Amino acid sequence: MNERTLPLPGSTDQFLITERPTPTLTDRYRPLPEGIDHTLFVVVPAHQVRTGDVVTAFFTNGPGTRRAQHVLQPFTAHPRPFGICPAQNEECWECENAHASGATADRYLCLDPADDFADCVIDFRNTPVAIIPADTAAHFPPLDSVPPLPDLFTLDDGEHGPYEALPVSRTWSPWDAISVTRTTAAQIATDLPLSHAGRYLTCRWLGDALLIASDPHFRTEPGRPGRIIQPDADGRYRIGGLWPWEDWSPPPCPDCATATERIDVEDETVWL
Numbered sequence: 001m002n003e004r005t006l007p008l009p010g011s012t013d014q015f016l017i018t019e020r021p022t023p024t025l026t027d028r029y030r031p032l033p034e035g036i037d038h039t040l041f042v043v044v045p046a047h048q049v050r051t052g053d054v055v056t057a058f059f060t061n062g063p064g065t066r067r068a069q070h071v072l073q074p075f076t077a078h079p080r081p082f083g084i085c086p087a088q089n090e091e092c093w094e095c096e097n098a099h100a101s102g103a104t105a106d107r108y109l110c111l112d113p114a115d116d117f118a119d120c121v122i123d124f125r126n127t128p129v130a131i132i133p134a135d136t137a138a139h140f141p142p143l144d145s146v147p148p149l150p151d152l153f154t155l156d157d158g159e160h161g162p163y164e165a166l167p168v169s170r171t172w173s174p175w176d177a178i179s180v181t182r183t184t185a186a187q188i189a190t191d192l193p194l195s196h197a198g199r200y201l202t203c204r205w206l207g208d209a210l211l212i213a214s215d216p217h218f219r220t221e222p223g224r225p226g227r228i229i230q231p232d233a234d235g236r237y238r239i240g241g242l243w244p245w246e247d248w249s250p251p252p253c254p255d256c257a258t259a260t261e262r263i264d265v266e267d268e269t270v271w272l
């Protein structure tokens, strides 16, 4: 298994470092850059994380042996005091939740402020964090040398798809478009008219352009026949706006029919 246990000065707990899981459809672990693995991890309390350190995992609750909970998206830390959120006017759930639970700057900090794709990362100052120290990480390719995993979308509660799309922004909403390849666009064009969500829509290819048209009897906007979607410069199609997309989530376990469950552990979403 290649696991090892690390101590943390000042703590009687043991920190079990496991190999980073490989990504699957249900476990969206973005791979670390070439040459970086869990043998380079160091455990520090959140308040000792420095700018440039790469955050790779949090841990299950103690006391005793605390197991690494690898983050789905490793990120480069830019620590700052809690309470200054760059997304003030757009929702940042992390900061909202932290404020709602009475978090204060003397007990909490922000490991990395919100950007277009992720909320702030707010943690208790003493939360143990697995990092790759900045000076170690500097010897390896940057995090963005590994392309992000596609986001997965569906129609009708998982009946169709999953459809792979470029990661959507933090402020994306289900009536916004997603960016897909021609192959995925063709699959959507086949599935959509057969779906409940798209039951009043028809799809037709006009050369490279995809026409998604609504049944004139059910048009909510008179004179608006639908939309023509042209491929962008990368040959991708931005599809959506006429029905709500749903996030794809894993189907029930075929062996025991128990729904797989999404839970939040120390600010990271994991799948059980």
Ligand SMILES: [Zn+2]
Residues within 6 Å of the ligand: 084, 085, 086, 087, 092, 094, 095, 096, 114, 119, 120
């Ligand atoms: Zn925030």
Ligand SMILES: [Zn+2]
Residues within 6 Å of the ligand: 253, 254, 255, 256, 257, 258
């Ligand atoms: Zn099962």
